[in-house]
Each structure stands twice: as structure tokens, then as C-alpha cells.
Amino acid sequence: MDGAQEPHNREAFRQALVNTLERRLFYIPSFKIYRGVAGLYDYGPPGCSVKSNVLAFWRQHFVLEENMLEVDCPCVTPEVVLKASGHVDKFTDLMVKDEKTGTCYRADHLVKDYCKDKLEKDTSLSEEKVAELRHVLAVLDDLSSEELGAKIKGYGITAPDTKNALSDPYPFNLMFQTSIGPSGVSPGYMRPETAQGIFVNFRDLYYYNGNKLPFAAAQIGQAFRNEISPRQGLLRVREFTLAEIEHFVDPDDKSHPKFADVAKLDFSMFPREDQVSGRQARRIPIGEAVSQGIVNNETLGYFIGRVYLFLTQLGIHKDRLRFRQHLANEMAHYAADCWDAEIECSYGWIECVGIADRSAYDLRAHSKxxxxxxxxxxxxxxxxxxxxxxxxxxxxxxxxxxxxxxxxxxxxxxxxxxxxxxxxxxxxxxxxxxxxEKKKEHQRVFTPSVIEPSFGIGRIIYCLYEHSFYTRASKDGDEQLNVFGFPPQVAPIKCTVFPLVQNQQLEEVAKQIARSLTASGISYKIDITGTSIGKRYARTDELGVPFAITVDSTSSVTVRERDSKQQIRVNVDEVASVVKEVTDGVSTWGDVQWRYPTHSS
Amino acid sequence: MDGAQEPHNREAFRQALVNTLERRLFYIPSFKIYRGVAGLYDYGPPGCSVKSNVLAFWRQHFVLEENMLEVDCPCVTPEVVLKASGHVDKFTDLMVKDEKTGTCYRADHLVKDYCKDKLEKDTSLSEEKVAELRHVLAVLDDLSSEELGAKIKGYGITAPDTKNALSDPYPFNLMFQTSIGPSGVSPGYMRPETAQGIFVNFRDLYYYNGNKLPFAAAQIGQAFRNEISPRQGLLRVREFTLAEIEHFVDPDDKSHPKFADVAKLDFSMFPREDQVSGRQARRIPIGEAVSQGIVNNETLGYFIGRVYLFLTQLGIHKDRLRFRQHLANEMAHYAADCWDAEIECSYGWIECVGIADRSAYDLRAHSKxxxxxxxxxxxxxxxxxxxxxxxxxxxxxxxxxxxxxxxxxxxxxxxxxxxxxxxxxxxxxxxxxxxxEKKKEHQRVFTPSVIEPSFGIGRIIYCLYEHSFYTRASKDGDEQLNVFGFPPQVAPIKCTVFPLVQNQQLEEVAKQIARSLTASGISYKIDITGTSIGKRYARTDELGVPFAITVDSTSSVTVRERDSKQQIRVNVDEVASVVKEVTDGVSTWGDVQWRYPTHSS
Structure with missing residues (x-):
């Protein structure tokens, strides 16, 4: 049940997945009837539901569990705030223009594509040249505007579409700019992250928390990046949902009272040292990673552990998830330590959650x-x-x-x-x-440190699609059928209701069951078409619906589990509560299989 | 438990409410440490929680109950879409500028303020003048740019702050404009409503629904209006959350299969005829309103009934809610009928939900x-x-x-x-x-009609604050204490846990209860300060927390209900499930009072 890992299968796997996702409206390229806009996507009905479920679980797992202070701030942000945070000056990518058509490209993408292409296709390269191109790829993120420009000129890189000459690279600010109010003199931006809304409220939140540290604030909301040339489908988009936590802590005491709860968790870590010396990621219990100083402090380690639990409970595969430490050149100068939760998908290892100890930078930027x-x-x-x-x-x-x-x-x-x-x-x-103004506590003047787990919800969802998608042969073996093996908690619709045949009595029972599902808060889809039951199962397997209720009599019905295709027989008046039990996670499918007779069709 | 209705008390009531809301961080003027931005507000922790609860209930009451197709589209919208919908050309307010300072004002606001002020304060007005000013107020929304300009000149209205002369009125587009991509040639806007995202996806959604009508799509999301001069606090803001439903229906059959479920509901309606002839709003069963032709059709009537149930279950007072039909001059030319759910608060009757039969306008605008x-x-x-x-x-x-x-x-x-x-x-x-392209169904070429209930979530929440807020004397009678009487479902925090005195044993029990509350998904606040229990109750009454658990022994604890202040005694190991029962609405407080002994302190 995992995505094809062989590189040559990746494209085919992704194509099959994306076809299914688009056809079943998990997502839709936005404004498609107007030819769309690159980097903007709609969540259609099942995608929207998966997203709601992921966010509800995030709230349960982080906000409720840790008693965090959740806030909700506007997207429109005045320039002064983003000037202080550094975004107005530094939130840029280097861009080059086709000198004739004006088409824009990211300078680093062009150099990257050139190097990769050369390395893959040019068999006549000298050893020195190979080493040079590999070095360029490794340091690409660190190159200045002048250095990138020199590479483009040196390698004779031209515009990919027209082969025209390119301009020198220059910085392009990735924020969507606008103007607040009618006068035209108050510039504003659509926020590039949700965190600033928390930082500017630090003093009020600290007061709300009884003037005590540590405490955490959280925010879920839209963020915006006017990407120069969006690529990689749902992974690099111009508008996306972030879920961010800012945990404020005494800089001299970063211990965490609940660290023991996660210390024994054992998963794939990829420390800086191992990356630099060419080793592989390895399993390290998070308790050891902290005690050995690989992870800077307990609070950071605690959140790494909680993120691991969150992602794997959602349905991300353990063996395709790793925590990679930032290299020195990736980290902001003010950061104490930073780890990315990376998930492997057909595009490679993708950063989906960043967990950073940002030291006191953000609060200092906004001291009143x-x-x-x-x-x-x-x-x-x-x-x-x-x-x-x-x-x-x-x-x-x-x-x-x-x-x-x-x-x-x-x-x-x-x-x-x-x-x-x-x-x-x-x-x-x-x-x-x-x-x-500076803030004081117990007469000791200090600015709290902030530890920031920041979740790219859209990326997590896309990776979840890849990890959940599989195909299996149809009953007669002449077709491959698509299945999304979502855990019930994440599944967009929890169950289906199918009258076995078109018949008024069975339809009445189906409607009665539908009403009790609604009353229990279980989303369902009812299908009273005369299509064969096998086809109806296949249609909803492709939406990841975990349970199917087939109404074949007026007293009892069958419940089928999606992945095992096993069925049990349950009384009509019990069926809604059985489905509720297994979708809420109160019981497993295994549990209810013990309690009810197996049905074989 | 209702807001002071006497006009002279309204200001005082609102001031007390707003003080409490700001002090307890229900909301915070955004970017306050940078002097704020008019018309932008943050939801602080309790406000954010109330908002989540309202949206969760909305999803349960509308999306789940009606099996609606929920979608989630971006805020950034290309110009071509909003050109087609009419927003680029017509989503404007008339603005005047102070000719010296350049400060901008809404032209109609200045004329309105002038007329109201004259009518209130100038006792020397002739009868004709009074009639004239009243007439201006009545037709204000219909005045053209030239007519408003003539009134401003005629009445000698000057800039309120400086008394400088004003420019002629001119239209100002209320959309926040931006530019998509790096080239600067693709104008875009922040969406002024979420509905367009649904309309442009109509064909795909129709297909997803098995090419069958009727069906409804829904969307919750941010919308943006660059107001010229935001007033009325949380009621007129520049960024807000909308929850919109687009119910697509055959224009020749607007019956609704579940209309009978609401037909007997009986609430305050204010039909067009009654408004024009100076009558008051009156109670009409919605079934009669439809059969008498007051409400255009069953589907529209069904949604009016469902909106009534939604608002009153949230905690909006029945006697301060009415459904007002749009006058002919308020309705768009294409609309068949339109009703606003208006809620009375200290600002008067406020439109919080619009329920419109928009005919086929929106889909025609986007025909492919x-x-x-x-x-x-x-x-x-x-x-x-x-x-x-x-x-x-x-x-x-x-x-x-x-x-x-x-x-x-x-x-x-x-x-x-x-x-x-x-x-x-x-x-x-x-x-x-x-x-x-036009869409076809059964060879009959038609464009579906759309019935649109559109909810201003922020306005509903503000009115809910007004309807829930009350004060009562403290025990010793020398203080007025604030209470928010939220229904448990809406309350930001469901219960508190207080050890009666500072003592390790009781604190241990409190923490044990806290853990079982988290496991049951119940949000709580624990307060282990030595403050008197009365003060701790008062603090959380002010947040609208419905239940307080006081830990006064290691075996059983008391549970207090906020509004009645009555207490029952419950065993430690049962208390989380009792609180869950009453907050989930499975039992009422009255029910559990029967089952457990009363505690008198």
C-alpha cells in the first residue's frame, strides 16, 4: 500500500494518482474555466473534507492537548509589521527575465536544471566538470545575485521557451502587495506566514496566561507567496494553509515537563553531522538525541516527537518520514537549531513541517x-x-x-x-x-525564546494522498482499481449506504439508516442507482470511504471494510452506532469483527 | 439576560461589553502595537474558540445535514473572474476627498450623518425640511453620484475633521487589488465573497453529483472589502469570514422535499408590503408565508427556516431576530426574492445572513x-x-x-x-x-437557478456576544459581575478545574481530572492559584465557561452550572463523562441534576 519507490515508476505512479485526485475532485486547478492561474488550487468536496479532518485532528493533538492559546488574525498586514519582521527586505527570490518577451524565471531553477541536465545527459563531461556542477548544485541556495548571474552567463543559459538572452538576476519580493484604505498611501501585503500575528500579540497573550512562561500560541490560516514560477503541483503554490505554533519559553530553561512522554519514541533522524559526512538517516530515540546534544533542547525534542505522532497517526508511513536537521547555511543567523519533518513522495523528500528554535529574534523585532x-x-x-x-x-x-x-x-x-x-x-x-520597551519578569530583563513548529497543511495532505493510494485487481481480474487507504479519522466520507437492489422497501431502510448517521454526526453518501454493488464499492474505494453499508434486508445489513473487503452483519438499528465506534476510533475493525457475525457474499 | 434595549442604555451596555471582550481577548484590534489598522481585528483565544465552535455547528447543521458539497478555493482571484461576475465594474462605494488633506470619506455616510444630526438637534426645522431630510435618509442607497454630490453642495457639508471643502463623489472599488506572478501584467483581487469559487466550479460539481439537480455546494473562507472608512467595530471590517451556500435548482421546480420539516416554524417576518405601508414585523409560520406567496418558493422558505434554527440554537434571542424582505430597490435586477436575517443589537437591526434567490445570474455570468x-x-x-x-x-x-x-x-x-x-x-x-457553452439536461437547455444563503460569521458572533452578555451582583452585593451565558456548544472553554485550596493532594486530583477531560476532547482551564473560589468563578463566568469543577476532596468533586450557580456532587472518576454529556448536549443540566446529589456551599 505504498507509492512505487523505484525512480522509473515514480512518474507513472504520480500520473495515476493525480488523474484520480482530479477526476474525483480532491482538488481542482482554480478558475479552470478561465484557463486557470498557476499555483492556485481549489479543494473539491473530498479534498475539502480531508483538509477539515486534518485540521480538526491538529487542533485536538496540539491545541487541546497542550492547552495552547489559539488566535485568528487577518491576512491583510500593514507594511510596518513586515518591515520589522524582515519580510519586506528579505523575503525575495532571484529572478531573471527573457530580454525579449519579458517572461520571468527563477534564476536558481535555471541553473539547477542546467546542471542536472548536463550531469544526466552529457557523457563527455570531464571529472573536474562533474565535480564543479555537483558543487554548484550543493551551494545553489547560498549563491548571491552576482554569483548566479555569472553562472548563467558562464554556462550560456538562455530562456527555456524562446532561447532568448536573459537579464541579470534581481530580487523579486514574494509577497502579494496591496494597498489598505482608499487613500493609496498605506501599503500592505497578504501575510507570507501566520506567525507575525502571534508575535505582535505576545504581550496580551502573556498577560492572558497569567504572566507565566512557558506557554504556546497557535494559529491556522491562509498564507500567500507570489511564486515566480510555481512547479511541483500541490507542493509549491501561491496560497496555502499554514498551522503554526509559537511556544514561548525562558531562554535559560528549555526543559519540558512532558518530555518523558515522548523520550522513548524511535524514528528516523538525519543530523547535520551525518549529512555533511555523507551518512544515511538513522533511527535515534528522541530522548537520546536530546541527551547527546544532537537536538538542542527538550522542548524542541518534545515537539519533534509530537509531530512524529501527529503525522503517523494521520497515515504518513513511518519508513517514509524523517527529521532532517538544517545545515549551518540553511539556518537563519539567529536560530539555535532547526529540524524539518520531511516526507518522501514521488518528488523526493519534501519539507512538510519545520520545527525551529528561533531564539529571541521574532519578539525582539517587535519590541514595542x-x-x-x-x-x-x-x-x-x-x-x-x-x-x-x-x-x-x-x-x-x-x-x-x-x-x-x-x-x-x-x-x-x-x-x-x-x-x-x-x-x-x-x-x-x-x-x-x-x-x-522591553518586557520584564521577576526583575530579570529578557526576551523569551520561541520554538516554532510550522505545518504546511497542503503538503502534508498531498503526501498523505501518495502514501494512501494503491491499486488492486478487480474481482474478474481485468481491471486495476484505485483505492485510498485513509484512516477513518481522515477519510472524507465515513461510510456509504447502498440498497442492494432498486426496491422501495430497501430504499426506505437506507434512508432510515442515513438519518441515524446524520444524527450521529457521521458523513455518508447514499447511492440508490441500480449499478452493480461491486461497481459501487469501487467508486467509493476510490474516495477512500472506509465502510460500506449494504442494505440487503429490512432487519439487518452488511458492513464492509474497505482494505480487507471483509464484511459483518449488523442489525439495522445498531449499524449507525457501530460505524460511529469504528470511525471515532473507540473500537477497531478487528474489535467489531469479534462482536458480529461475518458475512460472506 | 439580554442587552439593554432602551436607546439611552445602549451606549453604556455596549461600552461594558466591548471592555470585557477586549480585556479578556475575545478580540484584539489587529497590529495594535503598531497603532493598528482600522477595520482589522484578531480573534484572541476565547474569540477564536467561539468562532471554531460556530463554524463546526454550521458544518453540522448545513453541510452534513443536507449532504452539501463543501469546497475551499483561494482568496487570490484573477481579474477575469471578477470582471465576469460584475465586481470589477460595480463593487464600489461613492467616495469624497477632503480637498486639502486628501482624507477620504464615504459620501453617503456624510449625508446620512448630516440629516440625522439636523433631525435630532435642530428644533427650528420647518415641517417641509423635516420631511425632506427624512426622505433623503430613506432613498440614500438609491442616490447617484451626481445626486449625492448635489446634496453635499446644497447642505454645505464639509470634511468632518477639518471643515475643508470636499471633492465631488466618485466611485471607489472596494476590492483589495494585487498582481499575480512576477510580470506585473496579471491583475488580481482578494475575493470580496466566496461564492464565485463555487460558480466557476459548477460543471465539475454537477458532474460529481451524478449530473443531478438540485444540489448544494458550500464554502467557508475569508473575504475582503477595502472599506473607505470602517465604522461600528466588529460589524464593518475589511477582512471577514463568510460561510456561503449555493443551492442549485431547476428554475421550473423550486419545491423542497424537506420543506414540511420547517413549515410549522413560526417567527418574526417583515415582508416588503408591511415595510412599505409602515407596519411592524409580525410572526408568520414559514409554511403560510410560502403558500401565500410572501416568500417566493419552498426552497427559499426551507433555508429561511433552517437559518432560524441555526441562529436560535447558537444562542441568538428569538425576540431579537427577524427576517426582512428586500425592498424592490435593494434587490439586484436579476434576483427573484431576497430575505435578510437581521439581529437586533445596540447598533440597531443588523443584517447577518442574506438568503437570496439569485435566479440564473451567476451561472450565466460564467458560462464557459x-x-x-x-x-x-x-x-x-x-x-x-x-x-x-x-x-x-x-x-x-x-x-x-x-x-x-x-x-x-x-x-x-x-x-x-x-x-x-x-x-x-x-x-x-x-x-x-x-x-x-451552455449546459444541457434532458435535452432541455436551461441554466439552473441558485438560492444563496450567505452568513457573515463575524457579525453573527458579535450579536451573539451582545445577546449572551449580562451582569449580576456579587455575593456581597458591592460589585456587578460580568457573565457570558453562552450555550455549552458555543462556549470557548467547556469547564474549569479548581482545587479548593492550594494542596498537593487536591492538585493531583485536579490534574487527573484534566487528563480525563483532554482524553474526552473537552477543553478546560485549570486554575491552581490560591485566589478565593468566588473570584475564580467570576473570572471564568466572564469567559462564558458553563461548568466549573471544584476539587474539595480526593473522592468526589462539585460541578457548578454558570447561570443558575447550582452545584451537584459527582465522583472523581465520573466527572469528565458528566461534563461531556452536558456539553455535547446529550443531557441537559436539569437531567444530570436529577441523577446526582445537590451540593450547597
Whole structure:
């Protein structure tokens, strides 16, 4: 029941999967009737349901289990916030343009494709050349704009579609930009991550938690990246759902009270040292990884363990999941340690969850800026224009304010542009006070560290599709049938109701069962067409429906389990509660098989 | 337990409510540490939880109950889709600018404020003047740009903040604009409603439903409106969650098989006729409203009934809820009938759900445009540039394509601008075929009608806060304590666990109970501070927590119900399941009171 692992089968496997996913509306390329938009996808009915189920389980497994503070912040974000977080200046990819058509490409993608293609197809390469191209691939993420430009020129890379010459690489900001309000003077962006909404509320959340550390906040929501050229289907998209946790902790005490609960878990880890020295990922109990210093601290280790449990309970295969530590050059300068949960699929190992100890960077970026205009002085100096000057001072971003503060301290006065007056005025030191606030706890001044598990929900779901999809021969053996082997908790629809034949009595019973399923909160699909029962099973196996109720009499019915195709016989008035038991996980299929007679068709 | 209805108390009531909501982080003005952005709010932990609960109930009540097809589409939407839907041209408000400062105002708001203010404060007005101002208020929504401009000039209305002169009114599009992809040539918008994502997928969804009508699709998601000047706190915001249903039905048969289930429901309706003739809203059974032709058809009536059940089960007061029919001038020209569920709060009667029979407008707007370039002809004519011409033809928007088609039919050829070539070419009739597809069913060509219940989730939640909030005297009578009387299903946290005194044994029992609550999926808050039990009750009453478990022994504990303050005594090992019963709605508080001894403190 796993995706074909052989490289030459991967494409075929993916094609069969994607065909099924699109045909059964797990997803739909967005705005398809208008020729679509690259990197945007809709979740159709079964996909939407899988997504709801994954998010509900995420809430249960993380938010409820750890008593996290969940928040829900807007996607539209003013520039000042993303300036402070660094996104306005640094959230960029290097882009090149076809000099004639203006078509844009990611510079690193072109170099990567060139190197891979050469290595695969050019058998005349010297050993030095092979080594050079491999080195370029290894350091690609670290290359500067100039270095990438030099490679493109040096290798004679041209635009893939037209073979035209390419421009020099230049940074393109990946945020969707917009403007807030009607005046056109307040730039904003669609958030590139949900985390900033938590950081800017840190003080309030800390207070809500009784001024005590540690505590965690969480958020599920849409995030946006205006990718230059989206590739890899559902894995690199322009709008996606993130589920992020920010666990705030005393930087001097990163122990975790529940670490013992996960310490014995034993799964595939890929530490930095092993990657650098060319070794393979290996199984290390997370307790040992922490005690040996491979994982920086208990809290980070605890979340790695919890993420492992989350993913495997969803249906991700243990042997196709690993935790890979970031290399030094992958980590932000401020981070203490970072691990990615990577899931293997037909595209290779894909980062689906990042678990980072981000140290105190994010909270420092937002330490509260306090700007206090001295109205009396300003009134004397600017009279009727005082209000506009005050507003302009108060509206300064952090950098502007700190620059002004510095100038005032050195020179005693500074030039200051007031947009609403459309002129430059002179601000004296006595007219405004500017400072940054820090938070105190027990008189010790410190900024909490933050440990951030961040989940790419769409990627997890896509990998789950790959890990759940399999085919099996039809009864007569002349057809391969598709099945999604979703665990009941994740399955988009929990059961089907089929009257065996078209007949009013059986349909009445089917409807009665349907009503009791609705009352129990179990989603179902009823199919009263005269299609053969085998075909009806096959149709819903392809949606991953775990249980099928076939109504063949008015007193009792059969329940079939999708993967084993085994059937039991259950009374009509009990069947909804039996299905509820097995879908809620109160009982397993094995449990109920003991209690009810087997049915053989 | 209802909001003060007297107009002079409304402001005070709202202030007390809003203070509590902000202090307890039900919501937080977004980006507050950066001075905030008007019209953007975060849901803090209890607010986020209430929102999740409302959405979960919505899914249960509508999607699951009716077997709707839920989808999940992106917020980023290309211009062509919103051009077809009419939003690019018509989703505007009239705006005026302060001619000196550039500050923007909604033209109708200024006229409304002027008229209301005059009517309230100017006792010297003639009878004619009073009648005139009242008439202006009544027709305000219908005034054209010129008419509003004339009123502003005529009444001498100036900018409220500066008293400067105002510009003429001009339309401002309320969509947040952005650009998709790096080239800067693909305009997009943040969707103003979620419905379009359903309409563009109609054909696929119809197929998924076995090519059968009627069926309904549903979507929950963010929508965006770049309001000119947001007012009324949480009621008019720039980003909000919508939950929308599109029920597709044969235009010649709008009966509903489950209409009988709601026909006897009897609630406040406010038909068009009654509004025009100055009568009050009145109770009409929905069955009668449909049979008398007050409500256009059964399907519309069915949804009105279901919306009534949804809102009242959430905790909206029956006597502060009414269904108001749109007046002729409020309805879009294509709509057959439209009713708003209006909830009374301190701002007056607020539209929270719109239930419209939108006829076939939305599907017609998106009937599939088919553009087929004839490559052979184009190749002969354009040789090396053929590809660019083909792509430009295929990328035409609907209007452009239909214009081109018309010109080709009349003149046989047309000028056509190809962006990627940066030149105008001549297209002949033989080079392209353009048509619009219609859908067929049983050989009868028709476009399904759509009935759309659309829920403003944030508005419903705000009204729920108003309807749930009350105050009561503290035990010693010297304080008024705040309570949110949420039904258990909606309450942000289901119960609290309090050890009576600080003591290791009791804390151990409290933690044991906490673990069994987590295992049962019940959210809780544990408070082991030494604060008096009365204060701890008061703190959580203010969050609307319905049940409090006080641990006063190691064998049994008390459970207190928030509104009645009554307590029962329950064994430690039973308490989680008792709380689960009453929060899941399996039993009422009254039921469990019979089963367990009363505890008097």
C-alpha cells in the first residue's frame, strides 16, 4: 500500500494518482474555466473534507492537548509589521527575465536544471566538470545575485521557451502587495506566514496566561507567496494553509515537563553531522538525541516527537518520514537549531513541517516602539498644522523612528517629511520622545525564546494522498482499481449506504439508516442507482470511504471494510452506532469483527 | 439576560461589553502595537474558540445535514473572474476627498450623518425640511453620484475633521487589488465573497453529483472589502469570514422535499408590503408565508427556516431576530426574492445572513467561453510569431472575446493587440472560433437557478456576544459581575478545574481530572492559584465557561452550572463523562441534576 519507490515508476505512479485526485475532485486547478492561474488550487468536496479532518485532528493533538492559546488574525498586514519582521527586505527570490518577451524565471531553477541536465545527459563531461556542477548544485541556495548571474552567463543559459538572452538576476519580493484604505498611501501585503500575528500579540497573550512562561500560541490560516514560477503541483503554490505554533519559553530553561512522554519514541533522524559526512538517516530515540546534544533542547525534542505522532497517526508511513536537521547555511543567523519533518513522495523528500528554535529574534523585532510627541512644543512651533505633524510622528515605522531618534540625539534637531502637509519641517529634540520597551519578569530583563513548529497543511495532505493510494485487481481480474487507504479519522466520507437492489422497501431502510448517521454526526453518501454493488464499492474505494453499508434486508445489513473487503452483519438499528465506534476510533475493525457475525457474499 | 434595549442604555451596555471582550481577548484590534489598522481585528483565544465552535455547528447543521458539497478555493482571484461576475465594474462605494488633506470619506455616510444630526438637534426645522431630510435618509442607497454630490453642495457639508471643502463623489472599488506572478501584467483581487469559487466550479460539481439537480455546494473562507472608512467595530471590517451556500435548482421546480420539516416554524417576518405601508414585523409560520406567496418558493422558505434554527440554537434571542424582505430597490435586477436575517443589537437591526434567490445570474455570468484558434491559418499568417498570437487569443477575457467575435462577424477581420509582440495584428474570421457553452439536461437547455444563503460569521458572533452578555451582583452585593451565558456548544472553554485550596493532594486530583477531560476532547482551564473560589468563578463566568469543577476532596468533586450557580456532587472518576454529556448536549443540566446529589456551599 505504498507509492512505487523505484525512480522509473515514480512518474507513472504520480500520473495515476493525480488523474484520480482530479477526476474525483480532491482538488481542482482554480478558475479552470478561465484557463486557470498557476499555483492556485481549489479543494473539491473530498479534498475539502480531508483538509477539515486534518485540521480538526491538529487542533485536538496540539491545541487541546497542550492547552495552547489559539488566535485568528487577518491576512491583510500593514507594511510596518513586515518591515520589522524582515519580510519586506528579505523575503525575495532571484529572478531573471527573457530580454525579449519579458517572461520571468527563477534564476536558481535555471541553473539547477542546467546542471542536472548536463550531469544526466552529457557523457563527455570531464571529472573536474562533474565535480564543479555537483558543487554548484550543493551551494545553489547560498549563491548571491552576482554569483548566479555569472553562472548563467558562464554556462550560456538562455530562456527555456524562446532561447532568448536573459537579464541579470534581481530580487523579486514574494509577497502579494496591496494597498489598505482608499487613500493609496498605506501599503500592505497578504501575510507570507501566520506567525507575525502571534508575535505582535505576545504581550496580551502573556498577560492572558497569567504572566507565566512557558506557554504556546497557535494559529491556522491562509498564507500567500507570489511564486515566480510555481512547479511541483500541490507542493509549491501561491496560497496555502499554514498551522503554526509559537511556544514561548525562558531562554535559560528549555526543559519540558512532558518530555518523558515522548523520550522513548524511535524514528528516523538525519543530523547535520551525518549529512555533511555523507551518512544515511538513522533511527535515534528522541530522548537520546536530546541527551547527546544532537537536538538542542527538550522542548524542541518534545515537539519533534509530537509531530512524529501527529503525522503517523494521520497515515504518513513511518519508513517514509524523517527529521532532517538544517545545515549551518540553511539556518537563519539567529536560530539555535532547526529540524524539518520531511516526507518522501514521488518528488523526493519534501519539507512538510519545520520545527525551529528561533531564539529571541521574532519578539525582539517587535519590541514595542513608543513614540510620544510633546504636543505643547509642537503646538507652539506648528500651530494649525500641529495635528498633522503629531500624526506623522506617531505613524513612523521602527527604522524611521530609530533613525530620527539617533539624529536628534546627535544634532538636537532633524528634517522630517510630513506627507499630509506635503512639506519638510524641522523637529527639535524637545518635541518628541522615542523609545523601545522591553518586557520584564521577576526583575530579570529578557526576551523569551520561541520554538516554532510550522505545518504546511497542503503538503502534508498531498503526501498523505501518495502514501494512501494503491491499486488492486478487480474481482474478474481485468481491471486495476484505485483505492485510498485513509484512516477513518481522515477519510472524507465515513461510510456509504447502498440498497442492494432498486426496491422501495430497501430504499426506505437506507434512508432510515442515513438519518441515524446524520444524527450521529457521521458523513455518508447514499447511492440508490441500480449499478452493480461491486461497481459501487469501487467508486467509493476510490474516495477512500472506509465502510460500506449494504442494505440487503429490512432487519439487518452488511458492513464492509474497505482494505480487507471483509464484511459483518449488523442489525439495522445498531449499524449507525457501530460505524460511529469504528470511525471515532473507540473500537477497531478487528474489535467489531469479534462482536458480529461475518458475512460472506 | 439580554442587552439593554432602551436607546439611552445602549451606549453604556455596549461600552461594558466591548471592555470585557477586549480585556479578556475575545478580540484584539489587529497590529495594535503598531497603532493598528482600522477595520482589522484578531480573534484572541476565547474569540477564536467561539468562532471554531460556530463554524463546526454550521458544518453540522448545513453541510452534513443536507449532504452539501463543501469546497475551499483561494482568496487570490484573477481579474477575469471578477470582471465576469460584475465586481470589477460595480463593487464600489461613492467616495469624497477632503480637498486639502486628501482624507477620504464615504459620501453617503456624510449625508446620512448630516440629516440625522439636523433631525435630532435642530428644533427650528420647518415641517417641509423635516420631511425632506427624512426622505433623503430613506432613498440614500438609491442616490447617484451626481445626486449625492448635489446634496453635499446644497447642505454645505464639509470634511468632518477639518471643515475643508470636499471633492465631488466618485466611485471607489472596494476590492483589495494585487498582481499575480512576477510580470506585473496579471491583475488580481482578494475575493470580496466566496461564492464565485463555487460558480466557476459548477460543471465539475454537477458532474460529481451524478449530473443531478438540485444540489448544494458550500464554502467557508475569508473575504475582503477595502472599506473607505470602517465604522461600528466588529460589524464593518475589511477582512471577514463568510460561510456561503449555493443551492442549485431547476428554475421550473423550486419545491423542497424537506420543506414540511420547517413549515410549522413560526417567527418574526417583515415582508416588503408591511415595510412599505409602515407596519411592524409580525410572526408568520414559514409554511403560510410560502403558500401565500410572501416568500417566493419552498426552497427559499426551507433555508429561511433552517437559518432560524441555526441562529436560535447558537444562542441568538428569538425576540431579537427577524427576517426582512428586500425592498424592490435593494434587490439586484436579476434576483427573484431576497430575505435578510437581521439581529437586533445596540447598533440597531443588523443584517447577518442574506438568503437570496439569485435566479440564473451567476451561472450565466460564467458560462464557459470557448476560444479555438485555428493554428494552421495562424501559422501561415504569422509564422514565427504564431505561438504568441495563439496565446494572446486564448488569454482573452470574455468581453474582449465577444467584442472580437462581433467584429469578425460583421467585418470579417479585426485589429488585435498582442502584448508579447507589442504590436497590433490583423485577425481574420477564419483564424479563430469563439463561442459560449451552455449546459444541457434532458435535452432541455436551461441554466439552473441558485438560492444563496450567505452568513457573515463575524457579525453573527458579535450579536451573539451582545445577546449572551449580562451582569449580576456579587455575593456581597458591592460589585456587578460580568457573565457570558453562552450555550455549552458555543462556549470557548467547556469547564474549569479548581482545587479548593492550594494542596498537593487536591492538585493531583485536579490534574487527573484534566487528563480525563483532554482524553474526552473537552477543553478546560485549570486554575491552581490560591485566589478565593468566588473570584475564580467570576473570572471564568466572564469567559462564558458553563461548568466549573471544584476539587474539595480526593473522592468526589462539585460541578457548578454558570447561570443558575447550582452545584451537584459527582465522583472523581465520573466527572469528565458528566461534563461531556452536558456539553455535547446529550443531557441537559436539569437531567444530570436529577441523577446526582445537590451540593450547597
Amino acid at each position: 516602539l513608543v513614540i510620544t510627541p510633546v504636543k505643547k512644543e509642537l503646538g507652539l512651533a506648528f500651530k494649525g498644522s500641529q495635528k498633522m505633524v503629531v500624526e506623522a510622528l506617531e505613524a513612523m515605522g521602527e527604522k524611521e523612528a530609530m533613525d530620527l531618534k539617533a539624529t536628534l540625539e546627535v544634532k538636537g534637531e532633524a528634517e522630517f517629511h510630513v506627507c499630509t502637509l506635503d512639506k519638510v519641517v524641522t523637529i527639535k529634540k524637545s518635541m518628541v520622545s522615542i523609545s523601545k | 467561453l470557448v476560444i479555438t484558434p485555428v493554428k494552421k491559418e495562424l501559422g501561415l499568417a504569422f509564422k514565427g510569431s504564431q505561438k504568441m498570437v495563439v496565446e494572446a487569443l486564448e488569454a482573452m477575457g470574455e468581453k474582449e472575446a465577444m467584442d472580437l467575435k462581433a467584429t469578425l462577424e460583421v467585418k470579417g477581420e479585426a485589429e488585435f493587440h498582442v502584448c508579447t509582440l507589442d504590436k497590433v495584428v490583423t485577425i481574420k474570421k477564419s483564424m479563430v472560433s469563439i463561442s459560449k
